[in-house]
Amino acid sequence: MELVMKKKRVAIIGAGPSGIAQLRAFESAEKQGHEIPELVCFEKQDNWGGQWNYSWRTGTDSYGEPVHSSMYRNLWSNGPKEVLEFAEYSFDEHFGKPISSYPPREVLWDYIAGRAKKSNIEKYIKFAHVVRWVNYDEETQLFTVTVENLRTGETSSETYDNVIVGAGHFSFPNVPDFKGVETFPGQIMHAHEFRGAEMVAGKDILLIGASYSAEDIGTQAYKMGARSVTFSYRSNPMGYEWPEEMTELPLVERFDGSDVHFVNGEKRTVDIVVFCTGYLHHYPFMPSELSLSSPNNLYPDTLYRGVVSEANNQLFWLGSQDQWLTFNMFDAQAWYVRDIILGRIALPSVVEQRKHMDQWLSRFEGVKSENDQIDFQCDYVEDLIEQTDYPSFDLKEVATILKGWVKSKEEDILNYRDYTYTSVMTGTTSVEHHTPWMIELDDSLERYLSEPEEDEAREVYRGKQVRDKA
Numbered sequence: 001m002e003l004v005m006k007k008k009r010v011a012i013i014g015a016g017p018s019g020i021a022q023l024r025a026f027e028s029a030e031k032q033g034h035e036i037p038e039l040v041c042f043e044k045q046d047n048w049g050g051q052w053n054y055s056w057r058t059g060t061d062s063y064g065e066p067v068h069s070s071m072y073r074n075l076w077s078n079g080p081k082e083v084l085e086f087a088e089y090s091f092d093e094h095f096g097k098p099i100s101s102y103p104p105r106e107v108l109w110d111y112i113a114g115r116a117k118k119s120n121i122e123k124y125i126k127f128a129h130v131v132r133w134v135n136y137d138e139e140t141q142l143f144t145v146t147v148e149n150l151r152t153g154e155t156s157s158e159t160y161d162n163v164i165v166g167a168g169h170f171s172f173p174n175v176p177d178f179k180g181v182e183t184f185p186g187q188i189m190h191a192h193e194f195r196g197a198e199m200v201a202g203k204d205i206l207l208i209g210a211s212y213s214a215e216d217i218g219t220q221a222y223k224m225g226a227r228s229v230t231f232s233y234r235s236n237p238m239g240y241e242w243p244e245e246m247t248e249l250p251l252v253e254r255f256d257g258s259d260v261h262f263v264n265g266e267k268r269t270v271d272i273v274v275f276c277t278g279y280l281h282h283y284p285f286m287p288s289e290l291s292l293s294s295p296n297n298l299y300p301d302t303l304y305r306g307v308v309s310e311a312n313n314q315l316f317w318l319g320s321q322d323q324w325l326t327f328n329m330f331d332a333q334a335w336y337v338r339d340i341i342l343g344r345i346a347l348p349s350v351v352e353q354r355k356h357m358d359q360w361l362s363r364f365e366g367v368k369s370e371n372d373q374i375d376f377q378c379d380y381v382e383d384l385i386e387q388t389d390y391p392s393f394d395l396k397e398v399a400t401i402l403k404g405w406v407k408s409k410e411e412d413i414l415n416y417r418d419y420t421y422t423s424v425m426t427g428t429t430s431v432e433h434h435t436p437w438m439i440e441l442d443d444s445l446e447r448y449l450s451e452p453e454e455d456e457a458r459e460v461y462r463g464k465q466v467r468d469k470a
């Protein structure tokens with residue numbers, strides 16, 4: 001009698017850059033002639049791209065689900081594209097010509113979608129399907145995944161050998177409370193709900209937080225003509241050379257109507273408050289014994305090699321780290337997870353896994369500077385890539401680019417997006433965008449790829465720079 005082996009079934013949660021990386025990883029093995037498991041990717045939105053799939057909505061979406069994306073109009077990449085480039089699908093291949101180092105959101109969405117289309121992975125994705133619950137049965141050693149089809153309202157449950165979570169962790173806002181904040185009469189929101197800085201023109205804005213959201217929304221507000229931008233930090237100021245309209249103050253002590261009092265005794269009167277206080281690792285579809293609980297850091301504990309759940313080695317998490325690297329790190333993780341599932345990589349014992357995690361955690365404890373963080377994450381990705389057939393690339397050079405990026409922000413926080421870098425994948429050096437970022441108000445793909453005549457705005461801006469330097 002012929003023995004028919006049952007195909008493994010794998011559920012992937014989310015079709016953002018991480019989920020897409022996972023599908024692409026399996027597809028790449030299939031193209032090489034390997035048999036791959038049955039794959040189902042559940043995506044609660046109507047389209048792929050995760051955070052990059054912009055929505056004008058805030059609060060809940062058309063299905064009544066929490067809006068996923070925290071991105072806004074005029075969001076441009078805040079790191080050079082040369083550090084996130086896929087090793088197997090370059091920007092040159094996608095756009096057919098060199099582009100600048102800091103593309104806007106729609107351009108990066110197009111790049112992510114381009115790789116996905118080329119890979120023929122759409123067939124695995126069930127859009128508008130939200131994962132409601134994941135359960136593991138010790139006896140059968142299978143997960144039951146309960147999903148709701150948001151278009152029909154139908155729920156269904158099926159079993160899987162593996163679950164891979166690529167649900168992102170910059171979606172559920174961390175919203176602290178401040179004394180008297182309920183008396184503030186103006187607009188108050190978390191960065192997750194911020195959709196564009198045009199409304200700030202002529203107004204005074206307060207941003208609570210001292211990381212990327214505060215920095216970028218503050219810069220957008222300045223660009224769009226805010227009268228003043230005040231940042232409030234809890235631990236450390238960002239410390240950039242801000243123009244005179246922008247100020248960093250320590251933590252808010254209390255609100256009294258529109259007046260905001262800071263712990264150093266200073267007071268500001270503001271019209272709009274944006275909490276740039278980060279996000280929670282929050283996975284409402286996971287029982288606590290399987291879930292991931294961590295601050296936003298470079299090495300969430302309980303994940304062997306940053307991806308394998310210590311609680312259950314059939315469960316994996318992608319992209320759960322804080323991110324200096326993004327798309328290519330998710331690829332490195334996805335290729336590694338694929339090879340575990342395909343049986344090409346054998347996991348060590350749980351004791352060995354813990355030892356390995358402790359070694360990385362101990363190195364992580366010693367990470368102090370931004371440069372240390374960059375080296376830590378680049379080494380982590382290199383370690384993963386060495387174990388699979390994901391095309392290797394020069395991660396030392398990527399670290400150098402990242403360190404140069406940090407320096408460029410110290411040199412010129414308002415204009416660092418005009419700098420250019422060279423791809424480690426193709427050797428192509430970026431071109432300067434046709435319009436300096438500070439005066440570019442159109443973030444569309446069409447405008448980005450167009451080649452307009454040098455316009456007056458640019459000349460005026462150049463003149464200002466020359467005057468400022470004189």
Ligand SMILES: Cc1cc2nc3c(=O)[nH]c(=O)nc-3n(C[C@H](O)[C@H](O)[C@H](O)COP(=O)(O)OP(=O)(O)OC[C@H]3O[C@@H](n4cnc5c(N)ncnc54)[C@H](O)[C@@H]3O)c2cc1C
Binds near residue numbers: 049072129170327
């Ligand atoms: C405001 C902001 C700006 C950023 N800017 C940059 C940048 O400039 N450069 C950069 O490299 N990175 C940037 N990032 C980081 C960004 O998180 C990553 O680039 C990337 O999007 C992470 O991919 P992901 O697939 O892990 O998660 P996500 O992109 O968050 O995708 C997760 C997907 O899972 C789906 N999902 C979630 N829960 C469920 C469920 N229960 N059932 C079904 N589907 C579900 C979501 O709908 C989503 O499509 C930014 C992040 C934010 C918040």
Ligand SMILES: NC(=O)c1ccc[n+]([C@@H]2O[C@H](COP(=O)([O-])OP(=O)(O)OC[C@H]3O[C@@H](n4cnc5c(N)ncnc54)[C@H](OP(=O)(O)O)[C@@H]3O)[C@@H](O)[C@H]2O)c1
Binds near residue numbers: 077176296
């Ligand atoms: N493309 C872009 O331009 C862009 C724009 C925005 C965001 N992003 C991305 O979005 C992701 C998230 O960035 P993020 O800045 O939102 O989050 P984050 O990096 O996790 O930073 C959270 C900030 O909130 C502060 N904070 C937390 N709790 C606080 C409290 N109770 N009171 C005061 N401050 C508090 C933290 O201060 P402590 O230092 O004291 O902890 C920290 O400064 C990053 O990956 C980033 O790259 C990108």
